[in-house]
Amino acid sequence: MSWLPGELPDYALSTDIYYIVERRCPPSKNWLEIATDIRDTSYTMKDYRPEKDYMFRIRASNDYGVSDPSLSATVFSKQAGSLNYYYT
Numbered sequence: 001m002s003w004l005p006g007e008l009p010d011y012a013l014s015t016d017i018y019y020i021v022e023r024r025c026p027p028s029k030n031w032l033e034i035a036t037d038i039r040d041t042s043y044t045m046k047d048y049r050p051e052k053d054y055m056f057r058i059r060a061s062n063d064y065g066v067s068d069p070s071l072s073a074t075v076f077s078k079q080a081g082s083l084n085y086y087y088t
Helices: none
Strands: 018-024 032-038 054-062 073-079 082-087
């Protein structure tokens, strides 16, 4: 998966931005951090199972704190030979 980089306002002190990837597997309501301290704007999930549905969201972090999560993206289980992606 990939996302657009976080942006700091002009008045903010310059600092490195790191990303946190969170995953949820419906019907569970719990978000799990599956990757932290990512410097790039992409991540490959290593334990992907095509028969499961997944929801993902991203948080940006720096020396001053952690952002609110992004809107979630949903990947539905593989059916009829293709994956379907939805943003919620």
